[in-house]
Amino acid sequence: MLRVDDLGVHFNGVRALDRVGFTLAAGEALGLIGPNGSGKTTLFDAICGLVAPDSGRVLFDGEQITGQSAHAIARRGIARTFQGVRLFERMTALENVRCAQPGATAQRGEAGRLLEQVGIGQFGGVLAEDLPLAARRRLELARVLARRPRLLLLDEPAGAMTQAETIEMAQLLRSVHTGGCAMIVVEHRIELVAEICPRVLALDCGRVVADGSLDAVLADARVRSAYLGVAG
Amino acid sequence: MGGRLIDAVQNTLDGLMVGSSYALLALGFTLTFGVMRRLNLAYGATIMAGVYLGTWLTLEHDAGVAAGGSAAVGGAILASLYVERLCFASLPERAALASMVSSFAVWMQLEEAAMLALPRHTYPFPALVSGEPLGVVLPWGALALRLEYLVMLGSAMAIGAGLYFVLQHTRFGRALRATTDNALGARLLGIEVGAMRMRAFALAAAVGGIAGFLIAATDQQVTPMLGMWTTIKGLVAMMLGGLGSLRGAVAGGLLLGVVEAHAQWYFGPQVRDLVAFLLLFACLAVRPAGLLGSARAGGSHRPPGGGRG
């Protein structure tokens, strides 16, 4: 469903992505790990059309989407969240979800149900900027679900969450995944990755250093050195 | 042909001379914008307030040109501190839009206050060299230069270089640049961001006050249009050169002056202004970062009043 070929991005001479390539099958969940600055978020940006790659291409359903505008890519069924949680701050939670609903016939009722589904039904009329962080992450998830995506790119969905909140988020994501949505999950918490993603891709300095099952990837020498330092 | 060539050279020289006053205005403008990342629309009005104070002093108390000039600079600094406290320090950093509109409101205040103090349409301002009602004209071959403009050009160059030195090589300048790049980081380093901004504002107002004084002393008169005129000229020159760049401010001011001088000579004063605005519009549409600005600046300005994103 998604195929990334030889993708390269650099900013002001710094290589952020270097010949990254992988494929993702329909409905598959892929974990994306790597130290800070390894290019995970840039990879998301390049897939979504926020960053123009210097080389390589991204295919979605066999069609090339590199070079297309962000809204055209979004309309194909790719949705993402952000590491820092990006919401429409001056809108209510309910409005945030309705913003994401495709088409003119969007239903208010469905938006409300989505808020219930992620567990923040009581916050429908609250401005996004007034929500606590955990609720903001949930709202962002509700918003991407409202797009009815076929591919979900999640950037640290449990960032800065407590242990209990992380477990709840993992259960939520698992239920979304069983609904048939393919996803790529960037996450530092290995337990969350282990919960959802049978396969893991490790990036370091913009390159793919390992691709396989979680255990195999964690055992990989290059992954260990990337995480634990050069000596490791 | 020779006459035409001399006209063209003379126009260019005149343009550089007048352009040096735009450059001075743009220097102050760009300094405030560089530190605040917010537009101070009251910049021209603070200059006007200072110049009107100087004019009042020379009229009512028979003070000389030096006292008038000092009062112009001092008045501009005082007025700018009022603007800084009311429109910038009191508003959250992300409310760029609110600051801009607030500074516009204070522009209206300062202008009306100045006109209440001196209600006539024009007032005389003492010449730089007393007893020269037409200014001092220095012949230079077939060309002519005015001493007042040479002083202005010299001041623009000296102040531009001085500001560059201060920003690059002094402790104050380093702290100021740290504040500009990352206010939170600067705070963590123990820099008093609020005080830095006040000082930068005062510095910019001093530059503007000098510009206003030199302009008034060259024209030997002041009118209530001064606030609007300095705002527009400074803004245009700053944008032409590129936001936040000192060299760009000087280059933008001189370019604007030269283009205006030629347009005025060949087409008259209305076309002169038209050409200036069309040039600005075209520059922004084609190369928003300005002549000397960094390419990154164009279009990447934070959304007004933007949220946390």
Added chain:
Amino acid sequence: MDEFTVGVLSNVGMISFLALSAYLLLVTGEISFGQQGFFAIGAYSAGIGTALWGWPLGVALAWGAAAAAGAAALVGALTLRLRGLYFAVATLAFAEAVRITFELLRYQVEIDGEPAGPNGTEGFRGIRYVLEHDIGPMQYLGLIYGLLAAVLALFLWLERARIGRVLRMIGEDPALAAMQGVDVARAKLAAATAAGALAGLGGGLYAHLTTYVEPRNFDVMLGVHSLAYGLIGGLGTAFGPLLGVAIDIGLLESTRWFSGYRMIVFGGLVAVLLILRPRGLLDERLVQRLRSGWPFGVHAAR
């Protein structure tokens, strides 16, 4: 109603079009210092329509709005990639260029033995359609407020429809809006064009009320004032800019309580107000609170 009140109310109505025009762009996150340029284009075009070409008022007003919309679409297309201060200054440059162009424009036609039409800095005299057709001040006031009510109804409908949400999304975060499938460039161009049309309509009404326009009516002051109205009144609803106009023109200017000091009072009021409420009196938060209290509000629907 006495003549003075009718005059004040007419002014409030006409400037409201300009304030709504600036507000529409503020909602999409853009500051325009140049809406007075489209107001001027509307005034001159509509005035030429009735005074020189003998068109009926309705056609001339529509033509004025269309001419302004066309100009706005062109400017919008050229400045689409600019944001923030860059956009603001580009629109300022455009509006000043328009004003000076009208200072240079001479288009005189002899009508009833008298030259009529735009005459450079002398201005454009004799836009007498309203006088010649015996339209009284009250009737004209009715026309202004009828059109304003229609525009306001459109705004209120838009604010609840998908398109209103799209504009607010762009105003908050254009990249995030794009990821909700919004074609940001197209929406911004549409908003800029509509804002131009609104300003042009107001300009046409203005020209026919005063019967005389001159280029310096359309200076930067007019544009920045119309921008300030939205910020004073609030950016949460289209009633915001109208409230701003009412406070400034309706209260401060017309009561003459502060004659001689009006700008000092107005300026101080705005500055203090913005400290207390950076997005105006009727900001998004207040509007949300009011809406959820309504019988058809968010809470009641669930």
